Amino acid sequence: MFGFPISTPRPRKDYASCSGCGLCLLVCPVWRRSRDIGLAPLGRAKALQHGAVAADIAESIQSCTLCAACEPACPEDIGLVAMTLDLRRQLIQPAAVPSLRARMDEQAARPLAPRPSSSAVLLPGQALREHPGTLARAAALLGGMSNIPIADDDGSDIALALEAGVETPAQRLQQFLQPLRGLKNVAVADGLLLRHLRQWLPGSKIASLGLALSSLAQVRRALRASDLYVIEPRAYHADYQRLVKHYDALRSDAGCTLNLDLQRIAIPASARSLAQRLEPETAADIRDDSVQARWILQGRNVERIVVENLEDSAAFERVSKLPVVHLADLADDGTS
Amino acid sequence: MHLTDVEPGTLGPCPVAPDALQGIKRQQTNPGRWNGPNWEEFAAAVRARGIELRETPAARAAFATDAGGTAYGLAHGVVIARSSEQIARLLQAAQQYRVPVTVSGGGLTTEGESVAFGGVLLDMSGMSRVLHIDADALTVRTEAGIFWHSLAEELRRQDLDYLSAPLNLTSSVGGTLGVGGIDVNSARFGCSADQAIALQVVTPTGDIAECSDTHNAELFQRVILGYGQFGVITEATLRVRRYTPLRMHYFYYASLRSAIEDLQLLDRNDASDYSGILTIMDCAVNVLVAFDSPEREAAFMAHWRPRLSAYGELGFGLRALIHYALRPWKLREAWYLLERKRELFPELRRSEYMRDGTMLDRSVVFSRAVWKFWGGRQMVIPDLATSAAKFIDAVERGNAVCRKFFPHYTLYLVGIKLRPEHRAHYEMSCIPPDAEGWAYGCEFEPMLDGGAYSRDYLQSFKNEIYDIGVDLGASYYRFGGMMKGYIRRVFGDALVDRHLALKRAADPEMILNRHVIF
Ligand SMILES: Cc1cc2nc3c(=O)[nH]c(=O)nc-3n(C[C@H](O)[C@H](O)[C@H](O)COP(=O)(O)OP(=O)(O)OC[C@H]3O[C@@H](n4cnc5c(N)ncnc54)[C@H](O)[C@@H]3O)c2cc1C
Ligand code: SF4
Numbered sequence: 001m002f003g004f005p006i007s008t009p010r011p012r013k014d015y016a017s018c019s020g021c022g023l024c025l026l027v028c029p030v031w032r033r034s035r036d037i038g039l040a041p042l043g044r045a046k047a048l049q050h051g052a053v054a055a056d057i058a059e060s061i062q063s064c065t066l067c068a069a070c071e072p073a074c075p076e077d078i079g080l081v082a083m084t085l086d087l088r089r090q091l092i093q094p095a096a097v098p099s100l101r102a103r104m105d106e107q108a109a110r111p112l113a114p115r116p117s118s119s120a121v122l123l124p125g126q127a128l129r130e131h132p133g134t135l136a137r138a139a140a141l142l143g144g145m146s147n148i149p150i151a152d153d154d155g156s157d158i159a160l161a162l163e164a165g166v167e168t169p170a171q172r173l174q175q176f177l178q179p180l181r182g183l184k185n186v187a188v189a190d191g192l193l194l195r196h197l198r199q200w201l202p203g204s205k206i207a208s209l210g211l212a213l214s215s216l217a218q219v220r221r222a223l224r225a226s227d228l229y230v231i232e233p234r235a236y237h238a239d240y241q242r243l244v245k246h247y248d249a250l251r252s253d254a255g256c257t258l259n260l261d262l263q264r265i266a267i268p269a270s271a272r273s274l275a276q277r278l279e280p281e282t283a284a285d286i287r288d289d290s291v292q293a294r295w296i297l298q299g300r301n302v303e304r305i306v307v308e309n310l311e312d313s314a315a316f317e318r319v320s321k322l323p324v325v326h327l328a329d330l331a332d333d334g335t336s
Numbered sequence: 337m338h339l340t341d342v343e344p345g346t347l348g349p350c351p352v353a354p355d356a357l358q359g360i361k362r363q364q365t366n367p368g369r370w371n372g373p374n375w376e377e378f379a380a381a382v383r384a385r386g387i388e389l390r391e392t393p394a395a396r397a398a399f400a401t402d403a404g405g406t407a408y409g410l411a412h413g414v415v416i417a418r419s420s421e422q423i424a425r426l427l428q429a430a431q432q433y434r435v436p437v438t439v440s441g442g443g444l445t446t447e448g449e450s451v452a453f454g455g456v457l458l459d460m461s462g463m464s465r466v467l468h469i470d471a472d473a474l475t476v477r478t479e480a481g482i483f484w485h486s487l488a489e490e491l492r493r494q495d496l497d498y499l500s501a502p503l504n505l506t507s508s509v510g511g512t513l514g515v516g517g518i519d520v521n522s523a524r525f526g527c528s529a530d531q532a533i534a535l536q537v538v539t540p541t542g543d544i545a546e547c548s549d550t551h552n553a554e555l556f557q558r559v560i561l562g563y564g565q566f567g568v569i570t571e572a573t574l575r576v577r578r579y580t581p582l583r584m585h586y587f588y589y590a591s592l593r594s595a596i597e598d599l600q601l602l603d604r605n606d607a608s609d610y611s612g613i614l615t616i617m618d619c620a621v622n623v624l625v626a627f628d629s630p631e632r633e634a635a636f637m638a639h640w641r642p643r644l645s646a647y648g649e650l651g652f653g654l655r656a657l658i659h660y661a662l663r664p665w666k667l668r669e670a671w672y673l674l675e676r677k678r679e680l681f682p683e684l685r686r687s688e689y690m691r692d693g694t695m696l697d698r699s700v701v702f703s704r705a706v707w708k709f710w711g712g713r714q715m716v717i718p719d720l721a722t723s724a725a726k727f728i729d730a731v732e733r734g735n736a737v738c739r740k741f742f743p744h745y746t747l748y749l750v751g752i753k754l755r756p757e758h759r760a761h762y763e764m765s766c767i768p769p770d771a772e773g774w775a776y777g778c779e780f781e782p783m784l785d786g787g788a789y790s791r792d793y794l795q796s797f798k799n800e801i802y803d804i805g806v807d808l809g810a811s812y813y814r815f816g817g818m819m820k821g822y823i824r825r826v827f828g829d830a831l832v833d834r835h836l837a838l839k840r841a842a843d844p845e846m847i848l849n850r851h852v853i854f
């Protein structure tokens with residue numbers, strides 16, 4: 001299972017190294033929407049180089065969607081996602097944080113999840129859990145002869161805490177990681193959690209759900225040349241050097257169009273700020289999603305949209321009438 | 337140290353850097369900061385006109401320097417450009433309150449031209465929409481703050497491409513039309529400024545005007561290659577073309593002279609679609625040529641390749657092996673060459689940017705490589721632009737200066753086809769007045785490699801390069817900002833005074849990009 005090598009992360013530079021080249025602007029969805037340099041890594045870096053502290057650039061820090069597109073774009077190899085998270089930790093926490101803490105405490109009080117019966121596990125995340133049919137098909141595909149176990153505890157609360165810059169209580173983290181230790185393969189839907197799992201579980205192969213599914217022959221076979229294949233950006237950019245080749249091969253095999261720009265960086269289909277993630281019901285509008293989804297579709301002649309991440313489906317459904325299918329549902333897609 | 341504020345249009349004394357040319361007064365390297373008394377009233381007036389003005393240190397810090405990283409200045413406030421009308425209101429207020437406005441596109445100048453030393457910094461990247469693509473007429477109308485690469489992203493969705501642009505992803509259309517824009521196809525198409533058909537400009541007094549070679553021609557001629565002196569370019573209509581990937585070839589030379597001779601031979605005969613020279617060292621020189629079609633490539637291979645005095649990669653490698661085997665004391669040099677080849681060459685051939693042996697996007701490949709290998713918080717890139725006849729001399733003399741100052745450096749050389757009908761645009765620009773047919777440009781780019789060089793040292797280096805230009809009667813691509821002391825030397829007082837009079841008439845309070853040229 002997951003027959004590909006894992007790469008070891010290299011230490012990255014910090015904001016002090018920013019040359020101001022502006023390459024991060026070209027790929028940043030927040031800059032695309034706002035055309036405001038202050039909301040992009042360049043603006044944050046320059047502000048910090050000139051003595052600003054986190055509170056001075058709070059809006060910029062909170063609006064980042066953590067899509068990580070800026071990381072492979074940055075020629076100085078600055079760890080831009082880690083830096084944003086670090087800056088978030090220095091800010092006064094948003095109002096929704098107490099409820100997030102309570103959620104983690106509540107989780108921590110539960111009994112330890114059973115250890116999966118096989119050497120692999122799937123951490124599906126909240127969006128996939130809300131679509132049990134798709135989740136079941138993903139598990140069946142990844143399991144080969146038998147279904148891959150789906151983790152009871154997939155760390156959704158921890159993923160949100162990471163995003164918010166809220167510290168995860170040690171007890172909660174241990175409770176989450178304990179059943180995963182020693183597993184050979186972990187497939188994870190959340191791209192931000194994936195980055196951290198690589199550090200927390202150094203002996204395991206951690207793959208994004210998109211990568212794991214798109215490596216399967218039966219999934220690749222179901223792709224068509226008229227498809228737009230939408231890569232989940234967080235996981236892709238976290239392992240860009242290797243995955244750019246994986247997806248290039250996928251494009252070449254299937255002939256499909258990818259949501260990549262000319263630098264081969266993924267254009268995020270949805271671009272939600274921290275507030276929108278923490279309080280999806282009450283946060284301000286979600287127009288960002290439409291801007292991005294429209295931009296991906298502009299001038300592209302495709303007949304079907306295939307997404308790795310279910311959160312992207314809604315963004316496309318808002319702006320187009322094309323069928324949108326999750327990767328796991330491809331083989332069963334009625335539009336085939 | 338107290339710096340006297342110098343009235344725009346006059347040269348102040350230079351208290352900082354040594355002067356390479358004996359006996360000639362040179363402009364101080366950084367202008368004194370404008371500390372006008374009217375800022376508060378101006379800020380209130382601007383806000384009353386519905387313009388968002390940002391005065392926080394964080395907002396201003398983003399523009400504290402340019403790509404050069406040697407000129408530092410803080411604006412009093414930043415305005416993100418949103419519309420021509422907004423810019424018109426801003427400039428009207430600036431005239432009224434005598435507040436300088438400095439325009440920044442991509443901020444890729446290296447001599448502080450896009451740095452505000454007080455007053456307002458106008459960030460043009462806020463105006464980045466593509467307005468209309470006409471695929472039949474092969475034109476695009478775009479807001480001028482757009483980066484060339486963002487424009488390419490949009491054009492490519494319609495299988496189109498821009499004609500020529502700096503090999504740099506984040507230079508803006510407006511900033512480039514004002515200074516030049518040299519690409520590896522400039523020997524065929526001219527510079528980026530030559531691709532502009534029409535512009536919308538906000539004049540320094542806040543009028544919005546459309547101009548072209550046939551309408552408001554005088555304004556057009558001054559704004560194109562005008563270093564932002566005669567108006568803010570807000571929209572541009574540009575020629576575009578059908579997209580083609582590139583069939584790229586690299587040829588190797590051990591001498592600059594023979595490489596330049598071959599480059600000029602190819603340009604004169606329209607032998608390739610793209611051409612240029614990039615050096616690793618002055619004894620390891622790379623001529624790159626590329627083609628839009630297999631037919632052009634085949635014709636080149638049949639007719640021109642045999643006439644070049646170039647080595648292929650293998651031949652050059654063998655030659656170098658023998659050369660260094662006989663000169664073991666030069667082992668460090670050999671090692672440097674090897675390391676450079678090992679790091680740089682794969683970057684130019686990354687599989688994700690290639691398809692079926694062709695390069696998908698030259699700007700992506702070269703710009704990413706430029707930032708990765710040459711970029712940093714400080715960059716000095718002095719240059720010389722000469723007629724074809726003077727070029728070898730200029731490059732060899734410049735190369736000797738580089739050798740004196742830095743252990744490692746790169747030269748980037750390209751031809752620029754001149755358009756006779758654009759003569760009027762070229763006046764007092766990077767195009768040397770004596771060039772006919774083609775002008776040639778050479779950038780001298782030291783590899784600073786994190787080394788600690790003082791500003792004085794870097795300035796002395798630039799001066800020595802620029803002195804060659806004075807001596808040869810050449811021009812420069814980057815002659816504004818810190819290097820503006822050379823403008824009168826190369827163009828002469830009569831021409832500069834004429835342009836200064838035009839500037840004063842167009843911009844009575846000298847508010848727009850006031851320290852760039854005059
Ligand atoms: C690493 C590197 C590589 C480079 N490679 C190339 C290359 O290959 N070819 C090449 O030609 N150049 C190259 N350059 C130079 C640079 O690309 C040009 O100076 C560039 O075109 C400037 O564009 P910009 O948008 O960054 O302009 P800016 O630096 O922002 O501005 C340039 C000047 O124009 C003014 N200005 C900006 N926008 C406007 C506007 N809309 N209206 C009026 N005035 C305006 C500014 O005040 C300033 O005086 C390179 C520079 C660097 C640092
Ligand atoms: S992570 Fe995404 S949203 Fe955040 S700065 Fe980078 S590109 Fe922009």
Ligand code: SF4
Nearest residue numbers: 018019021022024074
């Ligand atoms: S890409 Fe990196 S070095 Fe360039 S401006 Fe952005 S953060 Fe700075």
